[in-house]
Amino acid sequence: MIDSPSLLKIEQLSHRFGDKVAIDHVDWKLDQCGVVGLVGPNGAGKTTLFSLIAGFLRVQGGSIEVLGGAAPGSRSLVSRVAVMPQDAIFARDVSIVDQMLFLRALDGVTGTIARQEVVAALESVGLADQLDRGAAVLSHGMGKRLGVAQAILGSPELILLDEPTAGLDPANALQVRELIRSLGKDALVIVSSHNLLELQDLIDEVAVIVAGKMVASGPIDEVTGSARRFELRLGRVISPGELQQILDEELVRGVSQDGTQLTVDLDASADGGLDAALDQLLHRLLKLAAAPRRLREGASLEEAYLRLTGESEQAAAPLDDRTEDDRTEDDRTEDDRTEDEPDESDAPAAATTSDDR
């Protein structure tokens, strides 16, 4: 992390579309480079907030200061802010390399240097073999990757990525996530995503926006609080009685089972923190002769998100009852969006994001 005062400062920001309040007195301050997640339900105002920061929408109430005090869309921000909009499309009749070269030319870079940069950017998102193709032939996923590539051209100091991995196959999603991680070393990268499991591994800070209000923001550990979710694969299916024994452990908040898959929410707030909770869980499993074959940190962010967005009541009791379908609702939405694209499959990021431990 590199210190850089007030990369983004939002105060009492409000925005309406007719009678509908899209952003409601939002305050948000980001002072350091890094990767920041912006999460919230559909229609919560994430894209509107991005559009306001990028200067696409005019500020109606409150203020936004970008990169040390500039108003969004001002001349001093030209080529210093990069945006990957969610729904923008590239020109169909121009090759993607020409479109990228044009964008770079707007930054004042032309010729061989520009071409090298463009090729490097396209390589970094796996589109190097599509240089001379028109954007018309790009699938949804390829279009997303092209959007990411144009956003990383040059050296932007603030990068706004709206759903950058939605619709990407696992390999490309991983590639893009690694790219975002590396960008976060020198720039402030704000990523909007519904894939919380993916975000959890990627971001340093998170902001949760619900119905236009920012209900939480800060370092991810602060926002997720003490609740930590773990996913375990056991050597055998355990019985309901054994499941209850696990749930009776002091530091276990909830548990659900799907075959040999066990999802456990731990309370890391007690003395000893997460280690103590894990120790308690593993001891119980060993006593039950159900030693875990695999253990990985799960979507703690998801639980915090559900709690913050008011959806936790629907899903938490039920943490025990929740199904995989519930958990990957957002993933299925993306699947629906891309199901007619034969060469680009969407996949839950869980398979590629979390490290086995």
Place this chain on the structure above:
Amino acid sequence: MMGRWQILLHARNFLSQSLRSGSGVAFIVLTVTVGLGCASLVFFPIESELVTAKEFKENAAQGVGTFLAVATLQPGKFSTLSEQIESEELVELAMWGRYLVLDHPVLLSLTVMLLGLLLPVLLPLGSFACIAGDVQHHSIRYLLPRTTRTSLLLGRLLGALILSWTVITCLQGAVVMYLGIVLPLDGWGALITWGFQTLGALVALTVPYVALGVLCSTIFRSPMVALMGSVGFTLTVPLIAFSSREAWEPLGNLLYLLPWGYAHHLLSPDGTVVVKTALYCLGHGLIFTVIALLRLRRADL
């Protein structure tokens, strides 16, 4: 400096994209086809004169009809012409050419007037999508972080103007070449001079109508609505002005909302009047451009 560079880049990009997408191709071919179709209406009697002197009198009736139309538009200027027609001096074919191009280029000016009447309706085809197209597909969001709205609009306006000027130059070039090859003139010099004069008039006339197209493109988010708005406004203004001035004379001044009211002065034989009229056209274009700029700078994109 960067701003000017970006304006040129936007202009070049607009030209390239509009030609590659086919909308520019359609605009050019349609405008040139309609323009030359109009021109051929005026050429026809002249060409007929050149076929054979025997058929002159029959075909001259069309020529006379055309002259009378022009004479009605600008009365008092063609008494000599009428006398010449009546005295059959124009039987000399070479004199036709000399008369039309060198002495009194009224017929050819009529061609230009026809084009001038048609161009306002055709020109929006080249500019209606210059902002609205990108707004509709949100592709403008890829551009805005790298450029200012002012540079974008001025660049697109410049691109639309260059496209329109290119079309008009092609049109005028085709007319001049055709006349030069088919009509037996004394030389190309006078014809080319005439070509440049009328080209200048059309170039000036282009500015306000292209700027109007760009303005509509910033007002409406859908390119088709922008096109309808632009063409509709261009056609509605003279219709309302002419129909309402019967009821109240000052309403006739509505004609000056667009260059309809004064554009014909671009063909005046008086150079000062031509320059003044061209400046009015540029001023009109400037007003539309400023309104478009104000609109775009405040727009949610």
Place this chain on the structure above:
Amino acid sequence: MAISDRPGGLTALAALNGFFAISCGFPGLQRILSSSRLHAHLQDPEATADRWSNRDLESLIAADVDPQQMELLGILGLVVALLLAVSVWGLLKRNHWAGKWGSTLAAVGMASISWLAVEVLPTDLVRGVGMNLVRQMFYPLFLLIMIHGIFRKDLRLR
């Protein structure tokens, strides 16, 4: 996945080439027929006088047109129409030879026919009306600029 990334402009040019192929082919055919009638008339004016006494033939005779030159113009017209038809396929397939060079040859052919027609034929037969003017004066140049400028990269040898 979209079917093709062919620019819309190329499709538009292909359509225009198809249109001009028709507008070149028919006059070419007509000229070949006229030349054969002219040839027959020159060989035996008495026999053909009643059958073919129309204005075009009269003007051809009056202008002392060589039927062989007329025939050549007609054949050239058909060749250009064929080239334009081939270029339609070439442009749609983004083929370097058929698209780029077919169009180039067709454009040169169209311009040449217009020039030769002015040189060879009586004025009333070559006068332009509307689309003829476009075909003769404007379209060949426009086509060359588009093929060798705007769509240069799209039609390169692959």
